Amino acid sequence: MAERVPRPDPHVSVERDVLVRYLDAWTATVLRSQRGGTYVECGDLAADAFRVFGEFADRLTGHHLEAVLVGRAAPAGAPAGLAVRTVDDLGEVEVPGPMLAHLSGAWPPSLVRGKAHEVLLATEPGTDHRERLRTAGLGCAVAVDLVAEDGSARALIFATADGRHLTTFKNELWAVDEFAGIRYRDPRDAEGTLVDISLTPQLLPLRRALLAELARRGSHTVAELQRFTLLETIYRAEDAVGALTAAVAAGQVTREPEKGRLAPRTVLSTAR
CATH class of the missing domain: 3.40.50 (Rossmann fold)
Known part of the structure; x- marks a missing residue:
């Protein structure tokens, strides 16, 4: 055998x-x-x-x-x-x-x-x-x-x-x-x-982490949240844009300016 x-x-x-x-x-x-x-x-x-x-x-x-x-x-x-x-x-x-x-x-x-x-x-x-x-x-x-x-x-x-x-x-x-x-x-x-494991991973855990960071720290720019993503999560910095775009669309986050693509200087806050 x-x-x-x-x-x-x-x-x-x-x-x-x-x-x-x-x-x-x-x-x-x-x-x-x-x-x-x-x-x-x-x-x-x-x-x-x-x-x-x-x-x-x-x-x-x-x-x-x-x-x-x-x-x-x-x-x-x-x-x-x-x-x-x-x-x-x-x-x-x-x-x-x-x-x-x-x-x-x-x-x-x-x-x-x-x-x-x-x-x-x-x-x-x-x-x-x-x-x-x-x-x-x-x-x-x-x-x-x-x-x-x-x-x-x-x-x-x-x-x-x-x-x-x-x-x-x-x-x-x-x-x-x-x-x-x-x-x-x-x-x-x-x-x-x-x-x-994927080049386009599920972003829900990242979205939760970013919302929690906004709740703790207040307003952040997209660039600051990308830096947080790099240093404090398993995700890549660029993944933050997709997670934040979904949060904005769901009404969980407000942004300034209100229109346009999310840019590094766009300021985000938790919706009240």
């Missing part, structure tokens, strides 16, 4: 796709810089990272790109020009320049303190490390729960000091392949709405 091949964990499949997509953009950025960069891998996705680096093989010579593998042996397939080293513990890792670290579980605060350091953390839902990461200097962060059909969940947290890089990450987050059974959930959504 043929041995059954275990089905891949869908949470890991999404995590891998998100990492690979963002790592591709990150590598292109660091190879345009004289400082280069360091990738730190604490899980089992080193082979996937090596495949991404391999796509830049013709550009690695003359640039500093290093992969640090924590508690793992280096897999085969490292492209020429990629420096690879292994360490037993995260505490041994010191990175002075740009860094992207793929982490799981505990991590030392000293690792993320540094110019151009970024983190993709896989952890259990309900453990929100964003404030700790922001205290360490990574002020732009997003947390998203990956929820399977059986209700099991895994959380991903991405943190950076650069809002442009957070924008890039979110673009890749919503562009991943639609793996069967996995949907996103914003851990700050009180109703815990599950949202299909």
Whole structure:
């Protein structure tokens, strides 16, 4: 009788796709810089990272790109020009320049303190490390729960000091392949709405969050609400316009000026 091949964990499949997509953009950025960069891998996705680096093989010579593998042996397939080293513990890792670290579980605060350091953390839902990461200097962060059909969940947290890089990450987050059974959930959504992975996602949770922000803070421009969307929800800044347009149409929000398309300077208030 043929041995059954275990089905891949869908949470890991999404995590891998998100990492690979963002790592591709990150590598292109660091190879345009004289400082280069360091990738730190604490899980089992080193082979996937090596495949991404391999796509830049013709550009690695003359640039500093290093992969640090924590508690793992280096897999085969490292492209020429990629420096690879292994360490037993995260505490041994010191990175002075740009860094992207793929982490799981505990991590030392000293690792993320540094110019151009970024983190993709896989952890259990309900453990929100964003404030700790922001205290360490990574002020732009997003947390998203990956929820399977059986209700099991895994959380991903991405943190950076650069809002442009957070924008890039979110673009890749919503562009991943639609793996069967996995949907996103914003851990700050009180109703815990599950949202299909899509380039045009359901915006009701965002609409609720924006209305709550208006109720707390009073009037805001569209630009300010887009910034809130980027920093405080799982959605992209541009998604705010669709959610706000629906809120205006439903009479939940008033606007000034009253007519025309919503522009960055349009002022919105909760309808009374």
